[in-house]
Structure formats: C-alpha cells, structure tokens
Amino acid sequence: MSTRKIVVLGSETLRKKSKPVVSFDENLWKLLDDMRTTMKENNGMGIAGVQVGILRRVIVIEIEKDKFLEIINPQIIKTKGKVKDNEGCLSVPGFYCEVTRPKYVKITAFDRTGKPFEFEAEDYVARCICHEIDHLDGVLFVDYTDEGKAYKKSHGVE
Ligand code: CO
Numbered sequence: 001m002s003t004r005k006i007v008v009l010g011s012e013t014l015r016k017k018s019k020p021v022v023s024f025d026e027n028l029w030k031l032l033d034d035m036r037t038t039m040k041e042n043n044g045m046g047i048a049g050v051q052v053g054i055l056r057r058v059i060v061i062e063i064e065k066d067k068f069l070e071i072i073n074p075q076i077i078k079t080k081g082k083v084k085d086n087e088g089c090l091s092v093p094g095f096y097c098e099v100t101r102p103k104y105v106k107i108t109a110f111d112r113t114g115k116p117f118e119f120e121a122e123d124y125v126a127r128c129i130c131h132e133i134d135h136l137d138g139v140l141f142v143d144y145t146d147e148g149k150a151y152k153k154s155h156g157v158e
Helices: 026-041 123-136 146-154
Strands: 046-048 058-064 067-080 083-087 097-101 104-110 116-122
Touching (some): 026 046, 026 058, 026 067, 058 123, 083 123, 097 146, 104 123
Antiparallel strands (some): 046 058, 058 067, 067 104, 104 116
C-alpha cells in the first residue's frame, strides 16, 4: 500500500463528476488500499477517489476506529431528518464549518468484489457518506455555507 497525493481546493479535478466503476479488479483493490492508507496518514475520516485524482465512484470511510467501509457506485435511496454539525475535508485543509446533513441515510452500493449491498447509517457516519458522495459529483462542503463561500473567495477559488 502506498500513500497518494491529495488533490486540494483550487484544482479543477475536484469539480469533475466521477464515473462508475466497471471493473472490480486488482487495480480497484490497490486504489482502495491506497485510499485507506492516504486517509489514515492524513488523519481523515473519509476519502473519495477524486481526492487522489481518480475520477471513479469509490469511497472509503472509517466508521469506527480501524473499521473501514468501502463503498463503490453508491446511490442514496432514503434520508431522514436533519442535523447540523462541524465538518472538514482532506481537500480543504485547516478549514471547518457547520453543515446541515440528513440524520439518517440508506444507500445501495457495491463492495470491492462487485457484490451489491445496502447500508444504513446515522449521525456521524451518515454525514461522512453524504460528504463523500458529494465528492463524486464535484460538490464540496464549502459550497453549502456562507463561511465556506467566504473561504473560497478568500482563496480565489470557486
Ligand atoms: Co471531503
């Protein structure tokens, strides 16, 4: 496993829409392993493929200490409630702000072998899932709030 370089705010790559994974092969497994390593080394809680420059719909989230969820080609099928909480991002180092997200989320996705599964989450994990799925569509948490928009402006990026 190796650490990959994290793409940060200002790069056009972060704004691109990622494509679905079609081959659940060794290249994908290497990518997922590298994403996990990269996330851990940078003290992140979640990471999307685009954040290491790979425009594929892949996400790794640390749902508990040393317990990782890999989600590929996810679809949100249900949400409930709303919670406002602090959020950050490996691609926006040093900036945090409160973002409103669903309290509960249910997704469908595929695991690294291509097997479909459903997953339900609440609170922190639900927040991570929504944040990471946004990355797959080129959306960043700083897009949602006035503080985030001001931060982008102060850094001369959109
Ligand atoms: Co992020």
